[in-house]
Amino acid sequence: MSTTSNRIEIDSAEMPREGLKVVQASDVTGDRLELSADVVIIGSGAGGAVSAYELARRGLDVLVLEAGPYVPSRDFTEDFTESLETLYEDHGAQANTDGDLLVLQGRCVGGSTVVNGCVSFRTPDFIFEEWHSDYGLTDFTSESMAPYFERVERNLSIQENRPHEIARHSMVLSEGARKLGWSVKPFKRNIRECALTGHCLSGCKTERKQSMLVTYLPWAAAHGARIHSDTRVDRVLSENGRATGVEGRVVDREGRHIADIRVKAPRVIMAAGAVQTPVILQRSGLGNDQVGRNFACHPSFYVGARYPQPIHPWRGAMLGVYVDEFMHPDNGGFVLEVGGLGIAELCMINEPGTGKPFVDYMQKAAHMAGIVTLIHDHNVGEIRWQGDHKAIHYQLSDKDFPSMMASLKAAVRMHLAAGAEEVFLPSSEALSVTREADIDGQVDKLVNKPQHLRMVSYHPQGSCRMGTDPANSACDPQGRLRGVDGVYVADASLLPSSLIVNPQVTVYALANYVADRVS
C-alpha cells in the first residue's frame, strides 16, 4: 500500500495465506480521500463480499467500503462481551424502539458472516413459491438458483455436520425430538475442520468458519478489489437520475473523525445489511417510498432448560441439529434449532427469579441446554432515519404472536421429552414449566406487549424488497433500486418475505445473481 497526500493506492498483490490487505483508519494520513472505481460496494458481509469477488474476477475495478473495523482472526478473543464491542453493530446493543428485541448484526470486515453460527440452508421451495405468487418473481426457483447455491456451497465447504460435530446439547435434544416422533436433522454448516470451541458468535479464531473474512474477500482482493474499513458511507451520490458515487467519513475505533471520503463510481452496490442499507438510501433521498418498509427479522426465543445431567452448553459445535417438522406454514411455520451458549449469554437470557432462584440457576449453568425458535414472520417493521439516528420500528405482530407461542410450546415439549427438569420461558417475569401438563397454562400467560417477552433477532431482512410491483417493492427483480440508475441492492434487504431459515446462503446466492446482472 502506498499513500499520497490525499489519495491512497493499493499495490496489486497475490492472495496472502492469511490475513487481508485492508486500508484502515490508521492508514489514512490526509483529511480527505478522493477515490474512484468501476463499482463501489457498501458493506463487506455476505452480499458485499460475494459481489466484490464476482465483479472483480470479471475485471472490474472494485472498491469495498466497510463501516466496521478490520479485525484479523488471530485477534478474536473468544470473549463474547468483548466481541460484542469490536465485531457487532452498536456494540451488540442494537435494538428495536421498544427495547425488547435485540437485533444482532456483525459490524466488521466480513460482516455478520464473521459472527454467525455457520448454519447454511438453501431457500425453501415454499418461500420461492411465495415470492412467485405474491411478488411476481418468476425467475427464482429451486432449479434456476441451483447453480448459485452449488457455487457458494462448494466455495464455502458447506457440508452436513458429522457425528463428532453434534455436541451433547444437540444429542440430548435430538433424542427428545425422536421421542416425540418429530423430524430432526443435522445442520449443514460452512466450516472446515471445526475445532469445536463453541465460540462461533465471537468469530472463529482459527479460521475454520468459512466467513467472508477468509474466503470471498481475500479472493476478491486477489483479483484486485480494494477494501477499506472504518469507512461509514453517509450518502449515495447521483446526478440526473444516475449514480455517481458515494461520500462518507473515515472514523477510527475510538469514534474520532479521521477524514472525509468521496468516491466516484458509476455503479453502487448496497450491501450494508437490512438496517443500514435503507438508512443510507433514505439519507441520500434515493428510491421510492418502499425503502425501509417491509422489515422482517425472524424474532427468536432462546428457550433454556435445566437437565439433571451436565450438558456444558458452551462445549462442542455451537449448532448441531434442527427440527423441521413444523417448517412449512401449513404445519406451523417455525423451526427449532438446538444451540449452545456461553456464560455471559446465559445470565441474561432467562429470568429464573430474583436472588436465590437466580443463584441456583447459575450454579447449574453446566446443566443447561437451549433451543432457538425461528418463525416465518410477516414484514411488518420499518427502518427509518430520524435525522440523527436510525430507528428500528418492529413489534411482534398479533398475526405472528400465535406462531411464536406455538414454537415456544414445541420447544418446551422437546425439552421435557429430552428429560429436562425445568424449562424457563423467555419472559421478563419468572415463568417456567416442569411437566407437560403445565405447558399451555404457563405459556398462555404470556402476552404480546412491549417488554413482556425476551426476543433476539439474528436475521434482519426485507427492508428494500425486490418485486415486480413498485407499489410494494423498492427494487426490481434484478436488484436494481427503483428511481435511479446504477444503484443495486445485494443483501438481505432484498428478501421479499422472511425466509424462516438462516439466510446466509440465500444472500450469497442473491448477491451472485445481482452481480451477474450489473452492467
Added chain:
Amino acid sequence: MTSSPESDRAAAHQAAAPMAALSRRRFLKTALLGSAGLAVLAGGTFAVLRRSPVDGMAVPDTIRHLSHGEYHLFRRATEVLLPVAGTPLTPLSEVPVLAHIDAMMGLLPAHLRKDVSAGLALFDNAAVVSGWHGRRFVDLDDNAAVAYFDRWSRGHVIQRTLNAVIKQFVYVSYWRDPKTWPPVEFDGPVSDRWGIAYLGNAPLPDESALPQTVENRT
C-alpha cells in the same frame, strides 16, 4: 481481558439496551402515566426526598461515574441479586462488581446515561409507595427487596424495563469476570490454550470446476 474498556462498553450497552423503550421524551411521559410514576407522584415530596441511612455512607474514591445514590443502589442490588454466600460460587468480595458497573456506566452515551440515571432514581424512590414499603429500595430488607424486584418484573413496561436493566448490569458485571467461571466449569477462551492450528485463508476457487451461472456461461 474481561475488564478492558472495550468489553466494559459492550457490556454497558447490552445491559442498557432495554432502555431504548424509554427514550428521553417517552421516558418522562411513561413515568408520569405509568404506575411507577404515579407512585412517585403520590408519594410527593416526602417520597423523593425520603432520607436514608445510606445517604451518610461513603463512596470509594475509585468510583468515578456512579453518583452517590447510584453506587448505593447497585451495592444493595448486588447483595440482593447475588446471594452467593454459602454456595460454591465465587464470593462477592473477590469480584469487583461495582467497579465493573462504574466502568460500564462511564462508557454509555450521554443520552442513554441520563435515562439510566433517571430510571435508577425512580426505582429507588418508588419503593416508598410502590408496595407501600415506606422506604427507599436501598433500605429494604432482603425479602422485601426481592419482592420489589419480582413485582417490577410483572409490572408496567417501565417497571419491567428497569428490573431488566438493573439485573443485567449486576449479572454481567459479576459473570464476565473469569474468577466466576471455574465453579460453574465454564471454559472461557480455548483455542490458544488447546493449541489449535490456524487454517488461514481458503484457497482461491478453481472456477473451471464450479457450476457457472447463466450470465457467466454466455
